[in-house]
Amino acid sequence: MATDKPIRIGVMGCADIARKVSRAINLAPNAVIAAVASRSLEKAKSFASANGYPESTKIHGSYESILEDPEADALYVPLPTSLHVEWAIRAAEKRKHILLEKPVAMNVAEFDKIVAACEANGVQIMDGTMWVHNPRTAKLKEFLSVPERFGQLKSAQSCFSLPGDENFLKNNIRVKPDLDGLGALGDTGWYAIRATLLANNFELPKTVTAFPGAVRNESGVILSCGASLSWEDGKTATIYCSFLADLAMDITAIGTKGTLRVHDYILPYKETEASFITSTKAWFNDLVTAWVDPPSEHTVKTASARSVYVGEIKNKGAKPDVFWPSISRKTQLVVDAVKESLDKNYEQISLSGR
Amino acid sequence: MATDKPIRIGVMGCADIARKVSRAINLAPNAVIAAVASRSLEKAKSFASANGYPESTKIHGSYESILEDPEADALYVPLPTSLHVEWAIRAAEKRKHILLEKPVAMNVAEFDKIVAACEANGVQIMDGTMWVHNPRTAKLKEFLSVPERFGQLKSAQSCFSLPGDENFLKNNIRVKPDLDGLGALGDTGWYAIRATLLANNFELPKTVTAFPGAVRNESGVILSCGASLSWEDGKTATIYCSFLADLAMDITAIGTKGTLRVHDYILPYKETEASFITSTKAWFNDLVTAWVDPPSEHTVKTASARSVYVGEIKNKGAKPDVFWPSISRKTQLVVDAVKESLDKNYEQISLSGR
Structure with missing residues (x-):
């Protein structure tokens, strides 16, 4: 084509x-x-x-x-x-x-x-x-999709936080209700939500419930929040996003047979390569003093990432x-549900039929 | 003495x-x-x-x-x-x-x-x-306590999951209501809660709210659950525990200036040494194509861990x-609050006065 x-x-x-x-x-x-x-x-x-x-x-x-x-x-x-x-x-x-x-x-x-x-x-x-176009992301999806390596997802935790300085928190468009009025939820939270959906093969959660303790600025724009997501079959996920904390962008996805960890899923530490950590059926030795088959790190060359992007x-x-557009819409649906839960005093929001 | x-x-x-x-x-x-x-x-x-x-x-x-x-x-x-x-x-x-x-x-x-x-x-x-007696844990606390390295805690995520096999899920005392009736919450959840309290300098949260999607066995014993914890000042934490997922024991603690990651906080991969990952004020280069000051790994010798234990x-x-006993009590209080929230359809539980 x-x-x-x-x-x-x-x-x-x-x-x-x-x-x-x-x-x-x-x-x-x-x-x-x-x-x-x-x-x-x-x-x-x-x-x-x-x-x-x-x-x-x-x-x-x-x-x-x-x-x-x-x-x-x-x-x-x-x-x-x-x-x-x-x-x-x-x-x-x-x-x-x-x-x-x-x-x-x-x-x-x-x-x-x-x-x-x-x-x-x-x-x-x-x-x-x-970051979904980074060659590493394809490798993450591959690991998550192999029944013998990862199994079925049980829990996914993803976050994206960054420290807004005084100028950012006062003047950046992302803290202005009339510009990027969804604040940290729409900005950093978008990626964390997308990561969770990706780990769930883009299946929408059944419910979304924001955590108590969200922080807003004086205009009501979200500066920091988190939420739990749940699916029909006992799968759960959490997302956390913030303009008030140190730079962190992690995914931890735990399946029935394996675990995936990524510390820099949005932007790899280096431009030319990106890593992730996997384990499959790790366990302890007989006296529970050390691990057998502990997690191992994998590195992907990412030189072509920038062309894929466009x-x-x-x-x-x-x-x-x-x-x-279908995955954009799902991400936006979860953003909306987190905001609705926050606006309704952390009520559990059902996504059925949305 | x-x-x-x-x-x-x-x-x-x-x-x-x-x-x-x-x-x-x-x-x-x-x-x-x-x-x-x-x-x-x-x-x-x-x-x-x-x-x-x-x-x-x-x-x-x-x-x-x-x-x-x-x-x-x-x-x-x-x-x-x-x-x-x-x-x-x-x-x-x-x-x-x-x-x-x-x-x-x-x-x-x-x-x-x-x-x-x-x-x-x-x-x-x-x-x-x-694991709180492992020499590494003292190093974790040290990192968390240095204002210039970590700052103030904003978010802590901790988990402990392990895959119970058919025999475990049928016969282990940890799934029997009359023996270890708190199930995964009392067993693996205990450690995740303790990790969260440790990251918060043992300050009790203000509220505890269980996530929708908890799994119980036919006797009502918890096999898998999660919860969010919140403190007065916008700090939040999540815990996740399970008998139904791959072995994982992670702490991610994000402060205003630094981030701490531990993948094996309960039992280090090796008996003789233990690692953790820290970053302080990591950021991106000018064109946001790579990190400046990315996280780095630190290793602690743990040969003496076993004697400290006793x-x-x-x-x-x-x-x-x-x-x-004071930290045992706090851990138990949070265990109780998660259970109460689960029993009350994921209601937000206040710990004030407990």
């Missing part, structure tokens, strides 16, 4: 995260940056030059303008979450494929509108959860792949 | 766990096995010979008999939990120091009776949470140390 012509990406907004994604696009063999937009021409221009954009990149001084650009096959949208529903729909209506930063929307109702617009216009949508959209050709 | 005479231990019951503890006592320079009891003389005799007990060991054919043995300074009590309150009180009344297997009682009311008997008779009581009681001399 791959075509020879590289996909031409328009970058719609000059957020900090767009620097990293721009680099990824520049490194990808099958993608090229064709255009960039900001609300000011000046800002777009200096962003383009600071991030090594090609000379040919079209510079747009408004989001409306980049939507009309015939040179852009797809748009990367790192705008604040509250703007997603408007601009993603407008992009779809202009038949642009969309790489939408996470969280994809303020709630699943908004996202459903975006998906409807994409379907109506035959364009692919995919969210910005970059390539997924292009190689699907004309027919969009419904898998990507 | 140390005395030259070794402490003389009586082993009150021939449970499987007593094999390991017997070995520890034999290895300890400051302790000696003086007596062993079972409900049958034959069983006590064969246990003594199978576990390398000294020739001089007194063999008792009943628990009553070992209580009367003037050669035993202290009793190690690995009896089923439902028998603790009776036998620990009787031991205290005979002025025997007590090393009591965990969980210490079926509930904190029972444990309070045991502690009252110990106080009235001036004897030390300590529970069988052996020595603690002896070296306190005549005056019992109230620290040990």
